[in-house]
Amino acid sequence: MEDKKLIFSAIQPTGTFTLGNYIGAVRNWSPLQEEYNCIYCVADMHAITVRQDPAKLRQNSLAAYALLMACGIDPEKSILFIQSHVPTHPMLSWVLGCSTQFGELSRMTQFKDKSQRHADDVNAGLFTYPVLMASDILAYNADFVPVGIDQKQHLELARNIAQRFNQRYGDFFTLPEPYIIDVGAKVMSLQDPTKKMSKSDENPNACILILDDKDTIIRKFKRAVTDSEAEVCYREDKDGINNLMSIYSCVTGKNFDEIESEFKGKGYGDFKVAVGEAVADNLAPVRTEFDRLISDKAYLKECYTAGAAKAQKYSQRIVSKVYHKVGFVDFR
Numbered sequence: 384m385e386d387k388k389l390i391f392s393a394i395q396p397t398g399t400f401t402l403g404n405y406i407g408a409v410r411n412w413s414p415l416q417e418e419y420n421c422i423y424c425v426a427d428m429h430a431i432t433v434r435q436d437p438a439k440l441r442q443n444s445l446a447a448y449a450l451l452m453a454c455g456i457d458p459e460k461s462i463l464f465i466q467s468h469v470p471t472h473p474m475l476s477w478v479l480g481c482s483t484q485f486g487e488l489s490r491m492t493q494f495k496d497k498s499q500r501h502a503d504d505v506n507a508g509l510f511t512y513p514v515l516m517a518s519d520i521l522a523y524n525a526d527f528v529p530v531g532i533d534q535k536q537h538l539e540l541a542r543n544i545a546q547r548f549n550q551r552y553g554d555f556f557t558l559p560e561p562y563i564i565d566v567g568a569k570v571m572s573l574q575d576p577t578k579k580m581s582k583s584d585e586n587p588n589a590c591i592l593i594l595d596d597k598d599t600i601i602r603k604f605k606r607a608v609t610d611s612e613a614e615v616c617y618r619e620d621k622d623g624i625n626n627l628m629s630i631y632s633c634v635t636g637k638n639f640d641e642i643e644s645e646f647k648g649k650g651y652g653d654f655k656v657a658v659g660e661a662v663a664d665n666l667a668p669v670r671t672e673f674d675r676l677i678s679d680k681a682y683l684k685e686c687y688t689a690g691a692a693k694a695q696k697y698s699q700r701i702v703s704k705v706y707h708k709v710g711f712v713d714f715r
Contacts, residue, residue: 384697390419390562391525393426393466393516396440396447402591402662403570403580405454405669406633408529413455415529415562421461422523422694423451428466428473429516432509446677448687450593453672458686466519468691471698476511476518478705482547483514487540517541520559522698527562535561552708570630573607576622594670597663604659605652615646615654624651631658634665 392412394400400409415421425447430440444465456463466472491513520528520541530538538561545556572578574589584590588606595603609623617628617639628642631654637645646654676683707713 384420388526393424396443399592416460449676462693464690464694469694471702476515480514524557529562571626576626600663601659
C-alpha cells in the first residue's frame with residue numbers, strides 16, 4: 384500500500400442501506416480512496432449478535448458488498464472484504480478483550496439499547512462486540528475511522544484499549560482518530576424527525592432505502608411529517624423541515640440560504656416533491672450499478688476473495704507481532 388494515512392470502516396449487512404447510511408457514511412467513503420489507504424468491510428460477524436436467518440444473512444452480506452461497490456468503493460483502490468473471511472479479527476479480539484474492563488463494556492449505550500430491544504437474547508457476543516470492533520480497527524493500525532455520532536463511544540473504547548495495551552507491552556498500536564462528516568451525518572426519520580432514520584422502524588414511510596424506486600421515494604417524502612407552518616427555512620422547532628433541508632443540501636450541494644431562496648413563497652408540498660426527486664435522481668446510478676453487480680456472482684466472489692487475501696496478509700503481520708508481545712510462542 385502507498386505511504387498514506389490509513390482509514391478503516393465497516394458496515395453491518397442488515398439489509399439494504401438506508402438513506403442515512405448512504406449520506407452519513409457510505410457515500411463519503413469513495414472520495415477518501417484518493418487521499419488515504421482505505422480498508423472497508425462487511426461486518427457479518429457483528430450481525431450475529433442478534434438472531435439471524437443464515438440464508439438471509441448470506442444474501443444480505445453479498446448485497447452489502449455489492450452495494451459498497453455500487454456506491455463507489457473500488458476493490459482495486461481499496462481493500463474490500465467480508466469480515467468472517469479474515470480470521471485475524473477474532474484472533475486479535477481475544478487478546479484485546481483481556482485488556483478491556485467489564486465496567487467499560489457495561490457502560491456502552493448500544494449494548495443497553497440492543498439488550499432492551501432483544502431482551503430474549505442478551506448474549507455474550509452482544510456484550511463484547513465493541514472489543515471485536517476495536518480489533519477490526521487495530522488489526523490494521525488504522526489512523527482514522529469514519530464514525531457517526533452514535534459510534535464515537537466505541538471508537539473511544541478502541542483508543543482506551545490500544546492505550547492500555549501500549550502501556551502494558553510497549554508502544555505498538557496507533558490511537559485511531561474519528562473522521563466525522565459534519566453535514567448530513569445524521570439523517571432523521573421522515574415520520575418522527577426527532578429519531579434517527581432506521582430500517583427497523585415499524586412505519587415503512589419513515590425510512591428511505593437506497594434501492595427504493597423513484598416513485599416510492601417521492602411518495603415517502605410527500606408523507607414526511609412537518610410542522611403546521613408553510614415557510615421553508617431552517618430554524619429551531621422545525622425538526623421535520625430541518626431534516627428535509629439537510630437531506631436536500633446533501634444531494635444537491637446547495638446551502639440552506641440557497642434552499643430558502645429557491646422555495647420562497649412555495650409550500651411544503653412543492654418542497655417535499657423536490658427533495659424526493661433530487662434524492663431519487665442522486666441514487667439512480669447506485670441502483671443501476673447494484674443491479675449489474677448482484678447479477679454477476681462470479682465477479683463478486685472474485686472481488687471478495689481477493690479482498691480477504693489482502694486483508695489477511697496486511698493484518699496477519701500486526702496480529703503476529705501482538706501475539707509475540709503478549710508472550711505466545713511464535714509459530715509463523
